[in-house]
Amino acid sequence: MRVDLDINGERHAVDVEPRTSLLDCLRDKLAMTGVHAGCEHGVCGACTVLLDDAPVRSCLMFAVQADGYAITTIEGLARGIGELAPIQDAFCETHGMQCGYCTPAMILAAHALLLKNSAPTRDDIVEAISGNICRCTGYAQIVEAIALAAERMRGLNRPQDKP
Amino acid sequence: MSAREFRYVSSDRRVREDRRFVVGKGRFAADIALQGMRHGALVTCPHPAARIVSIDKLDARSMPGVHCVVDGHEVAAATEPLPAGLDTPRVQRRPLAVDVARYSGEWVAAVVADTRAQAEDAAEMVRVEYEPLPYVLDGEAAYQAGSPPVHADHGSNVLLDRSFTWGDVEKDFAESPNRLAVRVKWGRSSTVPVETFSVVANWDPWREILDIYASVQMPKYPDQLSAVLKLPMTSVRVHYDVDVGGSYGVKRGIKHAALVGYLARRLGFPVRLVEDRLENMRGGDAHGPERLFDVEVAFDDDGVIRSMKMRALDNVGAYAGRSPFQLGKPIGAIVGPYRIRSVQYQAIAVTTNKTVQEAVRAFGQSPTNYAIERTIDAVAYHLILDRLEVRRRNLIRHDEFPYTIPSGTTYDSGDYHTVIEKVLARAPYDGLIEERNSLRKQGFLAGIGLAACLEPNGGNSSFEPLLNPKITTTTWMESCRVSIEATGAITASVNTTSSGQGHETLVGTAVGEVLEIDPDRIRVVRPDSLNAMPSNSPVGSRMAIMLGGAAFHAAQKLKNKLLAIGAHDLNIPLERAVYADGEVFEKESPQNRRSWQQLVNIAHRNYHLLPKGFEPGLSESHILQVPTGGQLPTADGRVQMYPCFSFEFHVLLAAIDPDLGKLAIRKYLVGHDCGTVINPKIVRGMTMGGIAHGIGAALYEEFAYNDEGQLIAQTFMDYLLPSAHEVPPVEIIHHATPSPHTVFGQKGSGESGYLGAPAAIASAVNDALSPLGIFVNQLPIKIAALGDMIAAAREARKSK
Amino acid sequence: MKPAPFEYIRPSSIDEVCALLAADEDARLIAGGQTLVPLMAMRLARPSLLIDIARIAELTFVHDEGDEIAIGAATRQCLVEHDAIVRAKLPLLAKVMPFIGHSATRARGTIGGSLANADPAAELALVAVTLGATMTYRDWTDTRIMPASEFFVGAMETALPRTGCLVGVRFPVWRESRIGIGFHEVSARRSDFAFASAAAQVAFDENNVCTRLSVAVGAIASVPKRLDSVEKALQGRHMAEDQIREAVEEAVAEIEPLSDPHASAEYRRRVAATLAVRAIMDAFGSVRDTHAR
DSSP states (O other): OEEEEEETTEEEEEEOOTTOBHHHIIIIISOOTTSOOSOSSSSSOTTEEEETTEEEEGGGSBGGGOTTSEEEOGGGTOOBTTBOOHHHHHHHHHTOOSSOSSHHHHHHHHHHHHHHOSSOOHHHHHHHHTTSOOSSSOSHHHHHHHHHHHHHHHHTTSOOSOO | OOOOOOSSTTSOOOOTTHHHHHTTOOOBGGGOOOTTOEEEEEEEOOSSSEEEEEEEOHHHHTSTTEEEEEEHHHHHHHSOOOOOSSSOTTSOOOSSOOSEEOSTTOEEEEEEESSHHHHHHHHHHOEEEEEEOOOOOOHHHHHSTTSOOSSGGGOSSEEEEEEEEESOHHHHHHHOSEEEEEEEEEOOOOOOOSSOOEEEEEEETTTTEEEEEEOOOOTTHHHHHHHHHTOOGGGEEEOTTSBOSOOTTOOOOHHHHHHHHHHHHHHSSOEEEEOOHHHHHHHSOOBOOOEEEEEEEEEOTTOOEEEEEEEEEEEEESSOSSGGGGGTGGGGGTTTTBOOOEEEEEEEEEEOSSOOBOOOTTTTHHHHHHHHHHHHHHHHHHHTOOHHHHHHHHBOOGGGOSEEOTTSOEEOOOOHHHHHHHHHHHTTHHHHHHHHHHHHHTTOEEEEEEEEEEEEESOOOTHHHHHOTTOOOOOOEEEEEEEEOTTSOEEEEOOSOOSSSOHHHHHHHHHHHHHTSOGGGEEEEOOOTTTOOOOOOSOTTOHHHHHHHHHHHHHHHHHHHHHHHHHHHHTOOGGGEEEETTEEEESSOTTSEEOHHHHHHHHHTOGGGSOTTOOSSOEEEEEEEOTTOOOOOOTTSOOOOOSEEEEEEEEEEEEEETTTTEEEEEEEEEEEEOBSOSOHHHHHHHHHHHHHHHHIIIIIOOOOBOTTSOBSOOSTTTSOOOOTTTSOOOEEEEEOOOOTTSSSSBOOOTTTTTTTHHHHHHHHHHHHHGGGTOOOOEEOOOHHHHHHHHHHHHHHHHHO | OOOOOOEEEOOSSHHHHHHHHHHOTTEEEESSOTTHHHHHHTTSOOOSEEEEOTTOGGGOOEEEOSSEEEEETTOBHHHHHTOHHHHHHOHHHHHHGGGSSOHHHHTTOBHHHHHHHTOTTOHHHHHHHHHTOEEEEEETTEEEEEEHHHHEEETTEESOOTTEEEEEEEEEOOOOSOEEEEEEEEOSSTTSOOSEEEEEEEEEOTTOBEEEEEEEEESSSSSOEEOHHHHHHHTTSBOOHHHHHHHHHHHHTTSOOOOOSSOOHHHHHHHHHHHHHHHHHHHHHHHHHHTOO
């Protein structure tokens, strides 16, 4: 079946079996390997992408269901070649990862949170990432990354007191 | 040893690997797409034990996209058995079962098709006829003679039954006024990385090279693969620059790679196998220890323990891999941080019809620490003494280091009492007690958990000759090559895979520290197994010590060479030459100097200016043997295990809703001493991640089986991994007692947190339950079981 | 874990849906897919045809119908979670929504999907039973109505015929001016399937006498169970925890709880009673605190 997908603002026409998950379509058909398979039954969250800015599990959607939404993958966040978005830089600042496997999904979940809530509490952050399992970090530095990103993004575009 | 001043070591630098991960440009094994690559899927046995009567591949072969269907006989004919550690030649393990399947989930056939989905479609059509056989699931039952042997030719289920006596145990027991016995059970769990094991194999018949891209963390991987596949090791190229999505010990993948390597050679195109979660949980052979401890201690009326007897019985599953050695490594810290002077230890490994175990983070030390700490608490309860005080009385003192324990290992350094006092002051401990009492008044069962645990690090496989005298391995090495190119650019090598430990950052920091050059200017490269130097992988929390050490020494050789080149060119004796910030100058007249580029030019281009006899270029390497290693065990089983010992002291406050059995951690502090910290962000991450693993093992995670031998926890719906909700904020209090054995005084920290958290949580639960007079002696402590225990105890009290 | 092959179709009207369902006995509906797709990935469900109803406009709505709030079966849980009408008129449903799965599953999962799945631990099923909701479904060309008490017949089993498609659910609105609600569930981790749950909605007069009570327990039996005897016992009375506990324990003793590796039957029965008491006390507490005399 043919389906037209809107991914990171670009249109992609793919031909897939109905049973091809959105996850596998992104990875195998479109070479967007930033999204990862962890369980293929909707628990670990490593497959998270954004659908109209809301985190969803791409392993629980078939590609043929995914037309008509604005899909955002991790590849859509970077500002430019070699340039990190503030949320990505914050994750580097706090070392909010180790093996990096859950990281794109975590960052997308964080990004979705900050789109709706520019001053999240620790509880808000924990709730927002509670559907994403990390086995490396114990979450502390991830929570700190998101809080740091929120703080920095609130401070952007404000007049600077000092040079 | 006082704290040293470092330029880069211990400074709060970013971890350079993070940059590629935050943009989704990690290169994991499942990301590798080679031209013409096809996909594998497995056919698994549904029975815990069965004779394979027949395998009908006909229908499967004719399914769309299928290239082949293979069974155990075919693969066994072309390969050697998978390596095992113990001397158990009649316990043979193959990638696919041959004639007999020995656990539910064991792989019995494999399909290769154009897509993974097609391979799964065909796998369903493979018709296997089984004849179920008797099976055994319980470790103690398997230990009994007469239990159905998992391997008929081996005769019994006992893979290992070895006793050691160090010191005069019977005399110490006879002379002690008190003794008590404790039995605890460590449930079967594992580290379960989010990425399953994945491997791509490609055979180039023209160069005669088998390329392997795998999500692997395994010492001697190319060696073992080449032996199994009957290829010269120079025909196996393992790509170490594949990013590994978490391992924490378990990604050994030898059967996966052997299978896929065989298929690639037979089929003539690349083959990829990505375990799906079901294949991984049931048949990936990555389960962890399932261990029953019987501990008996002899102690005086002050709670000072003189002697300990420990029997550890581990249910390793249906085959022996490396996992029985997990009973041997803890020998190197068998008394924990305590001054127990004689020990008897019996290590028993049995086979059952369960999934195979693999090496899990800390290789058996965490279960052992749990048993030790439970015993210390038991002594305190028995004598009605404060649990902290009993620990203080038994802990090895700062001035007693280096301290040799009865089993022959010498602990390098430590200051356990200071770490403990620091944590108690920070809590503050009195405040915790007040809070606990207040929670109890509010109706909670509240408890404070304590655990003082060692983290042995540096690695050293001396448990191998200890448990298998046919093995005489005493070398456990790591390497680094550092080169300065003609343009002055610096590269340094990591000769193994990484799974998030920040090795590139580690090497850059170590080399930068020695050469006094910003680590970010140092490019870290990863050779493949054909051009790598020897490595034994990031196991045993060894890399800070070993890779850091090798990088240091290689850089030091370069620095010495630069110094000599500079002195020679300045025409001054070596003693008057100083190296600083990449330049060499004359001590009394610093205006006489040679710059970095000048020195590099001499080395690379001006042979006539080199000191006589010097090799041109600037490339030095170092292969480091594990410090304190290099000896075989003595006749009575004494040997130096690991070189360095980090220490952690956990204190936590837990509140249990007595009606629900639901536990919440209200406060958590851990004191952590891993000597000099090379990168604070990395070390913190390791400790927090280890605590999260420990919370999982203590409260949520279990590979539970039913009586029919089926793994009940096959998916993440039943095997419960801690989310951000389940891991509370933890405060880490640092102390640094440097190691005398390492270049910066660093110890390892790759297993920190995991080594003490389960013991600490169990301790908190028991403190909380103590007013009811009940104790929990097994992990995990699950909510409903705890609720039932509490209800029964309250019922019993009411009826009194 | 790739599903077995299937055909996929996305009809635009409920009539088409019903015709397709009737024509193929191996066809299945998919809305959010949060429960169906894992089953398909494990090949425990193998439909020949997936009929996607997620975007059928007639099935997505929240309507205030005065005495009832009607919610379309394909309305996504996240929409109901943040809906102002639900918040204002169905406080119990609003309270429970954040407990369903994770926010990432609520972004796709639907009200109807959860109800039709009939997991014993499903929060929506519990609320439907507690409030006495009414399900509306289409079966070929017929439209049928069924009360929640008849809808859930067993674990993962509803009274929906094979050819039936749930189209909506109606939750009754309580008109009393003083209403309190309570909800509790216990699971191993925050978002896991509950071992036991309880929901209560209580109306009080100005003297804090209970004029009306609906309470039910979930996750302990194959379907949610209304505690009718508790409702009878406490109607017209002041709230006293001892009496509530006694009535609840008596009612829960009648239930045969499930037992599985996660929790024993005794645990489920005991904890369900505890949670039901807590839910009723919460309902009372919220009213007492806001309308203090």
